[in-house]
Amino acid sequence: MASGGSSRMGYMLISVVVVLVVLATTHTWNPWPKLWSWFNTSQPIAAGVARWQSTIGGSPQSVTIAGDAVIVEYRTSIEAYGLTAGVQLWKSDADWASVAGDGSDAVVVTGRLLTKGYQVLDPRSGIVRRADTEASAVWTYRTGILDLRCGKGSDCELTAWDTRGNVRWRISTGGIGFVLDAANPDLPDTNPMTANGIDDDVAGPRQMPALLGLPNDGKVRIIDTASGRLVQTAEPTAGQRVAVAGGRVLTVTATAGDGTCYFGVVATDPPRAGTVWSRDGLNLRTASNGSGCKQDRDPAGGEDVVLGVDPVGRQELIAAHDGRVLWHGAKGEEVQAVNDSYAVVRNADKTTLRGLSLARGSTTWTRTISSGGSAALTPDAVVIVTTKPGRIAAVSPSSGKLLAEVRTNAKIFATGPAGMIAVDGRDMAYLPFA
Incomplete structure (x- = not known):
């Protein structure tokens, strides 16, 4: 009996679906948009x-x-939305997009994969301000745009632009x-630290570095971005890696021995000869x-600060420019986020975050967190995410003043x-700051 009842119920459901399809296809009545709208009802994020x-x-790739x-x-x-009311401003086809500039000087750079060239668009209107048909790679910064174009024989040219063209x-x-x-595309520099529940690019475009490294077949061509000069071609040997940070070329040497790795760092200032600082x-x-x-x-690290570990496993923050130790952690302390001005450190028992001013070398704020909490640093805020229950807080990097706090499981993609x-x-x- 139960089996027969289930079969009749299945036939009835199939019949209902067939009737609805007929009504929709004959334009008599189309229930699908209302049904989909009912299933897709949005819940408040905050x-x-x-x-x-x-x-x-x-699902976005990035939001800026x-x-x-x-x-x-x-x-x-x-797509572009207005920051004031969240109304869509314009939409365009593109395989990638990135923001350069800051505030009223910001622009949107877009392009197609496997296609040379790019466009620079106005963020509010989507109007093309400048178009290029030759560049193969583009780097977007808070202070400008770099593009690379290569002709026949791989002879390449790097150009620096301001956001006004x-x-x-x-x-x-x-x-x-x-x-x-x-x-x-990835360059030999420093990688910003990431956090769960926060997009990797939450801080927005970075400052254009003083020195830029262009990798090519095991070599790194070092460009001075202030003058536009090729100042060095670094050729790391086996067991070495080059990273450019703080206006210095860092050559990291790793040597295997006694079942472990031994490291050393040498910093130079091209085109000058000699070592600026070094650390075994x-x-x-x-x-x-x-x-x-x-x-x-x-x-x-940040543009001028690198995160390291000393020989006994304690973390430390180093000024890449001159090798100064900006902070040396106690056993079990971990850096959660860092830029050139501030750092966020989690204590050994993972219950407290504290903010460090790297200029003053002192703690500026502390905040209790639950286990599993993580943080990211942006120019405007420290974003702190905790789980169970999901909660997001934003505090001032300099003082720890609470800017916003909300219970949500949403992911933070951008700050302003x-x-x-x-x-x-x-x-x-959009979650405004207090």
């Missing part, structure tokens, strides 16, 4: 806190605040080849565990001077 919440076109617009990048398109300088780099393409026993964590001392990643962008599924919300 009720009572968010200034606005909008439904976006899908550009002046008074919010730029949302998808796999094959980009003026050329600052142009230099021949020699043969770089076509290994660098699209937006912000400083591990910048450029080799992965179990890699046999093979260095396969860049140091973590006055608030941050949270995304949950296809919903995006």
